[in-house]
Amino acid sequence: MKFSKKIGYFIALLIFLILTLGPFLWTFVLSVTPEYAMMEKTTRLLPEVITYDNYRELLTSGTQKGSILVTGIRNALKAVGATLILGIPIAMMSAYALSRMEFKGRRLIKNLLLITMVIPVMATIIPLFRLFVARQWLDDVFWLSTVYVSSYLPMTTWLMSNYFATIPKELEEAAQIDGCGRLSSFLRIILPTSYPIILSAALIMFLNTWSQFQIPLILASSLETKPVAIVVSEFMTKDSVQYGLTAAAGMIAVLPPAITALIFRKFLISGMMGGAVKG
The missing domain is CATH 1.10.3720.10 (MetI-like)
Structure with missing residues (x-):
């Protein structure tokens, strides 16, 4: 009985983390994915190439978006x-x-x-x-x-x-x-x-x-x-x-x-x- 309760708590916690942290993790993945790679037909969740150009453009002084x-x-x-x-x-x-x-x-x-x-x-x-x-x-x-x-x-x-x-x-x-x-x-x-x-x-x-x-x-x-x-x-x-x-x-x-x-x-x-x- 105690083991089944622990399993239930673990599953509930896992679902909670997926629903709360999942969107933030996915947003971060998109932010470091090259623009051309977003429209590729693939089953990969993570990009092959990681880029920080979006953050550089936003954090560099003088750029329009920044x-x-x-x-x-x-x-x-x-x-x-x-x-x-x-x-x-x-x-x-x-x-x-x-x-x-x-x-x-x-x-x-x-x-x-x-x-x-x-x-x-x-x-x-x-x-x-x-x-x-x-x-x-x-x-x-x-x-x-x-x-x-x-x-x-x-x-x-x-x-x-x-x-x-x-x-x-x-x-x-x-x-x-x-x-x-x-x-x-x-x-x-x-x-x-x-x-x-x-x-x-x-x-x-x-x-x-x-x-x-x-x-x-x-x-x-x-x-x-x-x-x-x-x-x-x-x-x-x-x-x-x-x-x-x-x-x-x-x-x-x-x-x-x-x-x-x-x-x-x-x-x-x-x-x-x-x-x-x-x-």
């Missing part, structure tokens, strides 16, 4: 920075109010936060586009980031409020008895112990902002504001498709979020688990 990719990465970093600067403080203040303050409608607001998480982005993108056109906000990283913040705020606020609720109120009350105000007690008691959930929320915003495609496709049409996800997709045109170059650009674009997630995976997991233990 400059476009760098611009896209820079735009994505700007959007990430603006989203974090706006989103984290708002999420913290909202979560603190929902978890520590008693007021009418508090539970209703928390339930409505959950409902907003299931609203598809395409249901709101047309009204947003009309608003951006009317206010002349198109192709502006700041206003684009406000849309990102509104998209991630329900989840991050929910996680933070659940985490704050697990911290004993007696600690905060004791600090207030000693003469600390509500803000001071928050900074002294809650904030120092809440860095896992704060980092987790920041990672959620970072990863989702970096990979955004639908929202900037509509609201950021100029090269000066297009993020890297849009830039990579535009390497494929109706006239030609450079498979190797597109695959190499995709591999380069995925490195920042992948490295960030690996470095801070401990905080991402602990923050998500800590924010989900209490509702």
